[in-house]
Amino acid sequence: MWDDQGREYIDCVAGHGVAIVGHCNPKVVRAVRHQAGVLITCPEVFYNDVRARLLERLVSIAPRGLERAFLCNSGTEAVEASIKLARLSTGRSGIVAAVRGFHGRTMGALSATWEPRYREPYLPLVPGFSHVPFNRLAAMEGAVDDNTAAVLIEVIQGEGGVNPATPEYLRGLRALCDERGALLIVDEVQTGFGRTGKLFACEHYDLEPDILCLAKGIAGGLPMGAVLFGGRVANVRPGRHGSTFGGNPLACAAALAAIDYIVEHDLPGQAARKGAWAQERLRGIEARVIRGVRGMGLMIGIDLRVRVTSYLRALMEKGILALPAGRAVLRFLPPLVISDEELAMVCDATEEVLTA
Numbered sequence: 488m489w490d491d492q493g494r495e496y497i498d499c500v501a502g503h504g505v506a507i508v509g510h511c512n513p514k515v516v517r518a519v520r521h522q523a524g525v526l527i528t529c530p531e532v533f534y535n536d537v538r539a540r541l542l543e544r545l546v547s548i549a550p551r552g553l554e555r556a557f558l559c560n561s562g563t564e565a566v567e568a569s570i571k572l573a574r575l576s577t578g579r580s581g582i583v584a585a586v587r588g589f590h591g592r593t594m595g596a597l598s599a600t601w602e603p604r605y606r607e608p609y610l611p612l613v614p615g616f617s618h619v620p621f622n623r624l625a626a627m628e629g630a631v632d633d634n635t636a637a638v639l640i641e642v643i644q645g646e647g648g649v650n651p652a653t654p655e656y657l658r659g660l661r662a663l664c665d666e667r668g669a670l671l672i673v674d675e676v677q678t679g680f681g682r683t684g685k686l687f688a689c690e691h692y693d694l695e696p697d698i699l700c701l702a703k704g705i706a707g708g709l710p711m712g713a714v715l716f717g718g719r720v721a722n723v724r725p726g727r728h729g730s731t732f733g734g735n736p737l738a739c740a741a742a743l744a745a746i747d748y749i750v751e752h753d754l755p756g757q758a759a760r761k762g763a764w765a766q767e768r769l770r771g772i773e774a775r776v777i778r779g780v781r782g783m784g785l786m787i788g789i790d791l792r793v794r795v796t797s798y799l800r801a802l803m804e805k806g807i808l809a810l811p812a813g814r815a816v817l818r819f820l821p822p823l824v825i826s827d828e829e830l831a832m833v834c835d836a837t838e839e840v841l842t843a
């Protein structure tokens with residue numbers, strides 16, 4: 488990236504994790520240019536060939552059992568749709584989410600988001616939401632009852648500090664939801680499309696969600712969200728939920744190109760290899776301020792003993808853009824196409840900054 492003064496940066500913010508295939512990926516640009524000259528908008532009440540191709544493609548790459556899809560325009564809209572689907576399907580209203588979970592900023596998704604700073608200015612939020620500590624199955628067992636429509640969870644909490652779930656926890660959640668008739672919604676808005684080293688993070692755990700929320704990198708940088716769902720989700724007929732812009736042909740063409748690029752270039756495999764290398768390199772940094780390094784693939788967090796802001800500024804001065812996750816976690820979400828050399832430069836600069 489270049490700023491208005493022409494200074495060059497290695498961008499490990501990537502539009503908050505959106506630019507998985509890089510900025511202005513030529514395949515995406517070509518597809519958007521072409522589609523812009525054919526048809527930009529087409530409401531979902533009409534058939535559209537590009538949208539139909541994308542829906543088929545999404546279902547073909549989705550984790551097992553997810554054979555239906557709804558298209559929208561952002562992560563928070565995907566989460567809203569998932570909450571509505573869960574309530575519609577189960578006839579129950581309760582949603583149990585996790586402490587430090589982040590699911591978006593519209594009222595339903597915000598009600599599932601834990602961070603008080605984001606919630607408190609907007610109280611009262613939507614009723615029926617509760618939060619329990621992450622990675623503690625016993626807490627979830629105490630919270631899921633016969634009015635619980637869904638458990639809503641990130642496989643790796645992103646904004647909450649790059650915290651991966653344990654395999655036992657996710658296995659337990661799946662069994663608990665089955666036992667108590669609740670749906671399991673997995674929010675992969677940040678982890679989806681290769682970021683963690685698999686196309687979807689739930690594949691690391693062999694986890695089969697009932698509803699999967701996607702957005703960020705799905706359309707190569709254009710706004711788009713998607714909800715995939717399976718046979719356990721009942722009562723869903725066309726028209727129960729909708730969106731004017733959702734599934735517009737322009738975003739669909741961009742998404743088809745982005746997904747092709749991700750699959751053709753094995754970006755999940757690249758993220759796994761590059762992420763493993765970077766995490767090992769970062770773990771080797773000896774600095775008093777570092778509490779630990781966490782992550783999966785190219786979703787990496789360095790947990791610091793102090794506030795992160797000054798380190799982000801120092802990195803920016805060295806030409807590296809990174810982002811926080813909470814107050815004390817330095818987070819890297821680079822495009823998955825980052826080169827080995829660029830990644831090494833990021834790690835070298837991080838070492839210099841954290842040991843200065």
Ligand SMILES: Cc1ncc(COP(=O)(O)O)c(C=O)c1O
Nearest residue numbers: 561562563589590591645676677
């Ligand atoms: C896990 C998760 N869910 C939902 C969202 C909300 O997505 P959006 O900002 O596109 O509404 C985000 C955004 O960072 C996210 O990380």
